[in-house]
Amino acid sequence: MKYLEEYRDAGVAEQYLAEIKKIVTKKWTIMEICGGQTHSLVKNGLLTLLPENIQMVHGPGCPVCVTPLNLIDKAVYLAEEKKVILCSFGDMIRVPGSKQSLLEAKANGADVRILYSPLEAVKIAEQNPDKEVVFFAVGFETTAPANALSVLHAQRAGITNYSILTSHVLVPPAMEAIISDEDNVVQGFLAAGHVCAIMGLEEYYPLVEKYTLPMVVTGFEPVDLLQGILMLVKQLENGVAKLENQYARVVPENGNPSARKIIADVFEVSNREWRGIGEISLSGYELRKEFAAYDANKKFNVQIEAATESKECIAGDILRGIKKPHQCPQFGKKCNPLHPLGAPMVSSEGACAAYFHFSQAEYAEA
Amino acid sequence: MELQCPMPKFDFDVITLGHGSGGILTHQLLNSGVFALLANPLLDEKHDGAVFEANGKIAFSADSYVVSPIFFPGGNIGELAINGTVNDLAMCGAAAKYLSLSFIIEEGLPMTDFWKILNSIQQAASDANVHIVTGDTKVVEKGKGDGIFINTSGIGFLHPEASIHVSNIKKGDKIIISGNIASHGVAIMSLRQGLEFESDIISDTANLNHTVIALLDKFGQQIHFLRDPTRGGVATVLNEIAKDSNTGVNILQNKLPVDEGVSSACEILGLDPLYVANEGIFIAIVAVDVADDFVTALKQLPFGANATTIGEITDQHPKQVILKSSIGGSRVVSMLPGEQLPRIC
Structure with missing residues (x-):
């Protein structure tokens, strides 16, 4: 496949690996932020190829992982008790809530549907005017524009039986929470390429400066990841801390201005609970007041008691x-x-x- | 243009509960429809079961088909139900001969749909050279089914040279795949609600019996094992092979044959083609000495044009499948805990 195979080229990957091995002299702990990057590192066997001195640790960029238990319980409640058509991205439906997952609720008869786009959910709402349709709007800055757009579409089309259960989280505040933690081990970040493709780079310069920590905005293919690691190791070995962009073919300096505008029109920044981590101030999005009619939380006034997490899980x-x-x-x-x-x-x-x-x-x- | 027998004139446009009652409607449906289309001497007896002679070793297999949607690019549930059981028998080293065919129909299924499915069944049976000799039709209330479910079981006669068993798998054996992977699953997915996308991808549904029998004629006991990677895809079958034979499986990512469109669709949908269903390919474990000739021969046979060696059996890491990635890293290929779910981003 064009524009993909090039970034999976064994020869190029080998060159980057050789270069990394050549320049690394000390032990470095690097965090890749995004779960997609973690997935690619392991799926392509990169962790078995990197020199021992490079320790990859895996960041919080897995939207499913950081969605609070309470919110999953709310989604299950809406599907089971309020009989809504609960639409969700695929991998959210298997995540255990305190009592059950959406997949189990579906098996028990709830109408839970897996979609690729929230705009499909708006369509379902239009086709089922006698039912309430709720989209489980989880994700980072990457999924926020489409979720925001679904609200705008519903509003424009006068669809009133559509709402979203929002649990949007933001990457930069989470990175800051990690760096400023007294237990922090991370010496450099591979920033999440697709988040930056939406938001651009401006939020990252202050972090690099404040904490003197190198960052490389990195893609997801094996060659991207190896190049990103090489760029970061160069900075670390040379005692430099700056923001670099490995993923320039996708990430412009300003991100995607239209997507950012839609986000800003529909959402406002709010404090947010991260599963396994706790509350991080100003680390999420919620719907602006003028869109309250599309906020499932307000529409159904869901009050669910906060459940406690398994003590044996060290997800945090x-x-x-x-x-x-x-x-x-x-x-x-x-x-x-x-x-x-x-x-x-x-x-x-x-x-x-x-x-x-x-x-x-x-x-x-x- | 699709070849199809013209639909006889029925007094009804849709299947109703009455068609499963055993009364006049059932007889009307069977006599002017099913029996006419699938006629053969054993079925024409209209007995409670089929009676026939059988000598030597026979293989016996059964499968149920619940695919949704029932019509998909490249086929429909009817031919799937015939090819699936024919292929299961082929994987035992048997040439399918007799099939049973049972329908569970949700009331309201349009007769035109049912007729289309029956025609595909007839065509697939004729292509595979099998006879449908017994069967059953039941109708369930609206909402209790998904259009139509089909169950087929089949009897096949074992090839005299066939010796296909996990215990025959040994170190050094080559792992060969007969064609491109993941086409069926992606074709189905392209129509699922919420995931619709336009593509030219069609299901690979096909009968494999003629191809497998021709290979058995030529390679006999050098073929150690056969399995068709349907549900769960290639990854699941390779895991079954590793676990059941207590050997290790090594495969090479860059040898896996995937159609470019299928590969792109998998990228977009966030699916791993290794876990996507197939309906017209098989995996063969063959003795190393004949592996190259086997691939050459398979390439000349129906549905074998894209055949290729994808790996080998090892005594290292027993019970595990290890994939060498295109860039040289290695990883375990495990079984999935459930259905493959698309990722968020």
């Missing part, structure tokens, strides 16, 4: 890069993709699931 440490999945005592034992204790074992972007699916051999032998 995993998502902040303090521990790796196989260092969890329950990894592959009590916790596996069939019986996940926490969300990172569910989503294919979750670090625990990625380790379980793709690198079991290595860790089973260790």
Whole structure:
């Protein structure tokens, strides 16, 4: 496939690996922010190819993983008790709530549908005027424009039986929470390419400056990741801290201005609870007051008691890069993709699931 | 243009509960429709079951078909139901001969749809050289089915040289795949609500019995194992092979044959083609000495043009499938805990 195969080229990957090995002299701990990057690192076997001095730790950029338990319970409640047509992205539906997942609710008769786009949900609302349709609007800055657009579309078309259950989270505040944590081990970031494709780079310069921490905005293919790691290691070895853009073919300096405008028109920044991490101030989006009619939380006035997380799940440490999945005592034992204790074992972007699916051999032998 | 027998004139446009009652409507449907289209001496007996002679070893297999939507690019549930059971028998090393055919129909199914499905069944059976000799029709209330479900079971006669068993799999054996992977699953997915996308991708549904029998004629016991990677795809079958034979499986990512359109669709949908369903390909584990000749021969046979060796059996890492990625890294290919779900971003 054009524009994809080039970034999976074995020869180019080998060159980058050789160069990384040549310049690395010290141990470095690097965090890739996005779950898509984690998935690609493990899926392509990159972790088995990198020199030992480079320690990759896996960041919080898995939307499924950081969506609070309480919100999943709300989605299940809306589907089961309020009999709404609950539409969701695929990997959200297997995540366990405190009692059940959306997949289990579906098996029990709730109308839960997997969609690729919230605009499909608006269409479903239009086709089912006697039913309420709720889209489970999770994700980072990447999915926010489409979710915002769905609200605008519904509003323009005069559709009143559509709303979204929002749990949008933002990357830069989470990065700051990780860096400023006293347990932080991360020395450099591979920033999430697709988030920057929407938002641009401006939010990242102050972080680099304030914490003197190098960052490279990086893509998702093997060659992207290796190039991103090489750029970061160069900075680290030379004692430099700046923001670089490896993914320039997709990420312009200003991001996508139309997408940003739609986000700004529909959402406002708010405090947000991150599953496994806790509340981070000004780290999420919620619908602006003028769109309250499309806010499922307000529309259905859902009051669900906050449930407690499994004490055995160390998702918080995993998502902040303090521990790796196989260092969890329950990894592959009590916790596996069939019986996940926490969300990172569910989503294919979750670090625990990625380790379980793709690198079991290595860790089973260790 | 699609070849199809013209639909006889029925007194009804849709299937109703009465068609499964065993009464006049059932007889009308069967006598002027099903029996006429699928006629053969054993079926024409209209007995409670088929009676026939059988000598030597026979293979027996059954499968149910619940695909949604029932019509998809490249086929429909009817031919799937015939090819699926024919192929399961072929994987045992048997040439399918007799099939049973049972319908569970949701009331309201348009007769035109049912007739189209029956025609595909007739065509697929004729292509595979099998006879439908017994069957059943039941109708369930609206909302209790999904248009139509089909169950087929089949009996096939074992090829005299066939010795297909996991215990025959040994270190050094080559793993060969007969064609491009993931086409069926992606073709189905392209029509699912919420995921619709335009593509030229069609299901690979096909009968594999003629091809497999020709290979058995030529390579006999050098063919150690056969399996068609339907549900769960290639990754699942390779895991079954590794676990059941207590050997390790090594495969090379850059040898996996995937149609470019299918590969692009998988990228966009966030699916791994290794786990996507197929309906017209098989995986063969063959002795290393004949592997190259096997691929050459398979390439000349129906549905084998894209055949290729994708890996080999090893005594390292027993029970595990290891994939060498295109860029040289390696990883475990595991079984999925459930359905493959599209990712958020």
